[in-house]
Amino acid sequence: MNHLFCFGLGKSARTLGRLVLAEGWTVTGTSRSEEGCERLRADGFDAVVFDGETPMADIGTVLGRVSHLLISAPPGPDGDPVLRMHGPDIAAAASHFAWAGYLSTTGVYGDRQGGWVDEDSELLPATERGRRRVEAETGWRAVEGLPLHIFRLAGIYGPGSNQLVSLLNGKSRRVIKPGQVFSRIHVDDIAAVLRASMARPDPGRAYNVCDDEAAPPQDVVAHAAELLGMEPPPEVPFEDAGMSPMGRSFYAESKRVRNDRIKQELGV
Secondary structure, three states: OOEEEEEOOOHHHHHHHHHHHOOOOEEEEEEOOHHHHHHHHHOOOEEEEOOOOOOOOOHHHHHHOOOEEEEOOOOEOOEOHHHHHHHHHHHHHHHHOOEEEEEEEHHHHOOOOOOEEOOOOOOOOOOHHHHHHHHHHHHHHOOOOOOEEEEEEOEEEEOOEOHHHHHHOOOOOEEEOOOOOEOEEEHHHHHHHHHHHHHOOOOOOEEEEOOOOOEOHHHHHHHHHHHHOOOOOOEEEHHHOOOOHHHHHHOOOOOEEOOHHHHHHHOO
């Protein structure tokens, strides 16, 4: 039986999980609390607690029943929590897996001042989050025998989390930083890429998961406002935006990300 185990069941992993549940798979995911596990079970998933600080009990038995493994938990200041707590357990079970995936970020490429990157570009992270992702990718690649695929995700949007919702909630802003562009990806397209990779494994491969056209963030806001028949919010210079450190870190990088590989190799 096909059994997908997800370390972390965020939006991307849940979307993939619902896709394969409909195909008759078993899907198990982790949550940081028992309350979170209850919510996952209500959605049809099996669930176990993993808080990133304490090893899971009986992990060897759990992984022995798994055919496909997805790691979507982000690394923290102490590195990748799954690798730190259960790297040896995953290595011991690696021969059972038909496929393993790690959800990374296009932040590993750093700032290219609007230039293009592809999967063979040098990894030059410009932020602490990007550096952690490079370290995590390196660590997962070193797990012997793991049929690993790395997915570098652009900015994620989808139901309940997009510029339409932000505009309707009055939270959207058009922050202007000359030359700034972002690549994006819909959560359903992430699931489609992951599912296509599971059907066509190529261990060791990395994939950029993004849409066709990087765009200035203010243009996306303006387009969303047009779709809603609203006036777009006023433009605000980046220097005057009073953004949080997290928000400013997103604007520290500008690049265009090529997605040819998911089209040519996975048919997405």
